[in-house]
Amino acid sequence: MTQGSLSEEALRQIRLFRRQYLQLLDAQNLAWPSSETLRSSQAQEWIYEHLFQTDDVSHFLPPERYRLLILKPLMSKIENSIVDPEEDEISDNLMSTLAELMFSPMPDDATAAQQRNWVTYTxxxxxxxxxxxxxxxxxxxxxxxxxxxxxxxxxxxxxxxxxxxxxxxxxxxxxxxxxxxxxxxxxxxxxxxxxxxxxxxxxxxxxxxxxxxxxxxxxxxxxxxxxxxxxxxxxxxxxxxxxxxxxxxxxxxxxxxxxxxxxxxxxxxxxxxxxxxxxxxxxxxxxxxxxxxxxxxxxxxxxxxxxxxxxxxxxxxxxxxxxxxxxxxxxxxxxxxxxxxxxxxxxxxxxxxxxxx
Incomplete structure (x- = not known):
């Protein structure tokens, strides 16, 4: 996906969101992209490719529990951003990822607390x-x-x-x-x-x-x-x-x-x-x-x-x-x-x- 179709402001928002996400910030501290940005199919695909796609970069992604913790409210915000259900779409890739994470076995709290995770700093x-x-x-x-x-x-x-x-x-x-x-x-x-x-x-x-x-x-x-x-x-x-x-x-x-x-x-x-x-x-x-x-x-x-x-x-x-x-x-x-x-x-x-x- 090219970035040329995204405005500078949309890119600023989703890049900031990605930096925070990869640093594993708590959900309440994330700067969620605006409704206008989330409504864009190009922005949704950018988010999927850079935050959730497991091909090649899965080794450095946040743990599954964190991905699910962030993706659930993100999908809710995308749904709430829809203005015209016939024109505005929700990314199939993001929906599939959410379904996969929801049905994936997750470690319990005690086990998760002992695990080492990737944290990416920019x-x-x-x-x-x-x-x-x-x-x-x-x-x-x-x-x-x-x-x-x-x-x-x-x-x-x-x-x-x-x-x-x-x-x-x-x-x-x-x-x-x-x-x-x-x-x-x-x-x-x-x-x-x-x-x-x-x-x-x-x-x-x-x-x-x-x-x-x-x-x-x-x-x-x-x-x-x-x-x-x-x-x-x-x-x-x-x-x-x-x-x-x-x-x-x-x-x-x-x-x-x-x-x-x-x-x-x-x-x-x-x-x-x-x-x-x-x-x-x-x-x-x-x-x-x-x-x-x-x-x-x-x-x-x-x-x-x-x-x-x-x-x-x-x-x-x-x-x-x-x-x-x-x-x-x-x-x-x-x-x-x-x-x-x-x-x-x-x-x-x-x-x-x-x-x-």
Whole structure:
């Protein structure tokens, strides 16, 4: 099907809807296309081909339960959009897909909660031109499961999405990443690391996490996105000597230009170890910049991080990148119900003596 018969506004609506759908947004957060758009047979076929058709792309589609959850109200909206029953049609392909999904055996809630599913992210800034084929990152995630080590690195959290949005929307940062070496702390599913390796032109990305199960999943996601050769992935425990880590065993002269961390200030108990690792990084790479994206769930926890940074005389600057309400977001969708702040952190003007009392 060609897109020439669809208006620019109709294409804008259905492309936005597709991005949200592939990111598995809750139905109440979807920007449903207008009745005028849904009434169009061309729009219906576009939706079928790009959201529900299983040929060739079924490996990356949302789970069947989610497809059914979205297709049922979508069909209802299409039916309600009909003005002239003799002229306006409902896609046979969409109706057949709905019937197939309704009669397909579905896992129960407990089983579904344990399954890993494809989540597709579209790294587009608000100023990105309209593209027939949009850039995508596909990650296997489990949004309901906490890993064996008690961490939550099997899903992508709001702070990572907000920081990703900031990176792709800031020309100076894009320029500073291209051709440079990036390290991510607490990488989780790897969204930020894979974004830097696949779309922002980093020469090498080191993705680290403190959970071996999460690191194994990171290897898979890097391979799925064809960036495994551009990434080093491994376990890094905060608070332990950086120079004794696998990064330096692999390359004693390893360098770093930028460090990223999203949602790494989640627990007051991890703050001392995190800040210790940051201090190590400044001692090894005095000119490195660390960018932290923090969801402020607990003001006391974040205050502990701020205090630790001040105690170590880090230069901390809050980045002016306000949250965009979800209904105004066009990609990398994330809730703004809780405050998210981004900080740029650099080394003290004079390095602190690590042996000083």
């Amino acid at each position: 790294p587009l800034s608000k100023d990105s031109p309209s593209l027939d084929k949009e850039p995508e990152l596909k990650l296997l995630e489990n949004r309901a499961v906490i890993s064996g080590a008690g961490t939550t690195g099997l899903r992508t959290w709001e702070a990572a999405l907000h920081l990703s949005s900031y990176l792709i929307s800031t020309p100076e940062l894009i320029a500073s990443i291209k051709g440079k070496r990036v390290i991510e702390l607490g990488a989780g599913t790897g969204l930020l690391s894979i974004l830097c390796a696949s779309h922002l032109g980093a020469s090498q990305v080191v993705a680290t996490d403190g959970d071996e199960g999460v690191v194994q999943a990171l290897h898979e996601n890097a391979a799925f996105n064809d960036v495994k050769d551009a990434m080093d992935i491994g376990v890094l425990w905060w608070g332990r000597a950086l120079k004794g880590s696998w990064m330096f065993e692999k390359d004693p002269s390893v360098s770093c230009d930028l460090v990223l961390g999203a949602d790494v200030t989640y627990d007051k108990a991890v703050i001392p170890a995190l800040v210790s690792t940051m201090r190590d990084m400044f001692e090894v790479w005095p000119h490195v910049q660390i960018i932290i994206s923090a969801t402020i769930r607990n003001s006391d926890t974040f205050a502990a991080f701020e205090y630790a940074c001040a105690h170590n005389e880090f230069n901390v600057h809050e980045v002016d990148y306000p949250l965009i309400p979800m209904e105004q977001q066009t990609s990398l969708f994330h809730s703004t119900a809780v405050s998210i702040k981004i900080f740029s952190i650099t080394a003290p003007a004079k390095q602190r003596d690590p042996y000083a009392i």
